[in-house]
Amino acid sequence: MTEDIPSDHPRHDSLVTRHRIEAGVDAGITSRQGLIAEGRGEAFDYLLGEETIPSADDAERAAAAQLLLAEHPVLSVNGNAAALVPEELVELAETVGADLEVNLFNRTPERMEAIADHLQAHGAPDVKGLDADERIPGIDHERARVDADGIYDADVVLVPLEDGDRAEALAEMGKVEIVIDLNPLSRSPRTAAIPVIDNIIRAIPNITAHARSLESAERDELEAIVADFDAERALHEAEERIRTGAGQEQ
Template identity: 80%
Template sequence: MAEIPADHPRHDSLVTRHRIEAGVEKGITSKQGLVAQGRGEAFDYLLGEETIPSADNAERVAAAYLLLAEHPVLSVNGNVAALVPGEVVALAEVVGADVEVNLFNRTAERMEAIAEHLREHGAQDVKGLEADARIPGLEHERAKVDRDGIYDADVVLVPLEDGDRAEALAKMGKTELVIDLNPMSRSAQSAAVPVVDNIIRALPSITEHARDLRDASRKELEEIVAGFDREAALEAAEKRIREGDLD
């Protein structure tokens, strides 16, 4: 990858694209992931390529949910593994969450490649390889999960999610924290906490909030969760996209 000057106006975007390209070359990201990245980048551009106040609040609420959870799980697909592997591990350590690989284009080789990639970035235990349970109502490969992972979780962080699995997890009664740059997607619409932000900003932000809230009382965390208005968060993101200043 050619070195990109830090002051380049498209620095973050170009670095992100190269991470996805490298993920494809390494076998952890599917070619369809390139298309998904481009779609998300377009929404990020319309959001001003910044974390808007409603997203930062949602990230704080997501941190509170993860700290309150009995069994939180962070779901990882190929794009997540390529973009923020270290950030996933850091968040998991702060909130005591499991990390589980879940893919639409699932092969044994790709599952192991992603698991190894996460281990290289500090993950101690990566779930998803057993696939000894299924999410009801799904017929494709994303239905395959670990029984002691996503299947048994009470709170699941599902970044860059397929809408149908997000809906299926919600029907299972799980609290879903979704990171999605499109506030109108099925994933964001079905989430208890829709975080409309770029994952490269969102995960570090959630982790920072979690560190700040680690010593908070359960009552304080519950108040943060109870005070969240998911509809207002979605409306704020959509308003920014429709009315934002692109200059």
């Protein structure tokens, strides 16, 4: 249980995250493959210093501005995201006026309903994805199934965690993508307009905090924040941190 982990344990956040994923599997929210994905992400986070690096914070601010500019933003939710940050996703959706939509590779009616119920238990008034009355062109697997009035209609989509083929397909549809991923070399962030190279447990609250600070900003200011963000530089700086540890406290 997460409450049994001492707050001063040097691996506290990592252990809490692991337990949340384990609990997600037990609850039918997270797939067993999600355990592997979490382990891979944890390795990259360790190399990043388990902190939000400056370029990631810049990306989170740009993500907040982009979501506030959107006509129809949607936060896509998979099993790991639902297990790790359900309340935080609901809070972000409320702050920027976004829809929440469940989208899974290992899709079953039971998992879809379990995740939707989990998000609603954490305050979501409505969760999309169960209708799945449209398809993303160019994908043959279950991630292609989306709601016509959700991801299919969105102009801005936040895609959490690794999701390379769908990220490419959404870009082909002309959607602006914000991707949260700890691996700066994977397809998802390299496809994204705004790659956020950070742990989702830090990234979602940070985006929300930036959105709240920008809520009263003029449209010109928000557009300038997005225009000034350099995706290639953000990817490069994350890769440099991983390769060299530059900027970490010694």
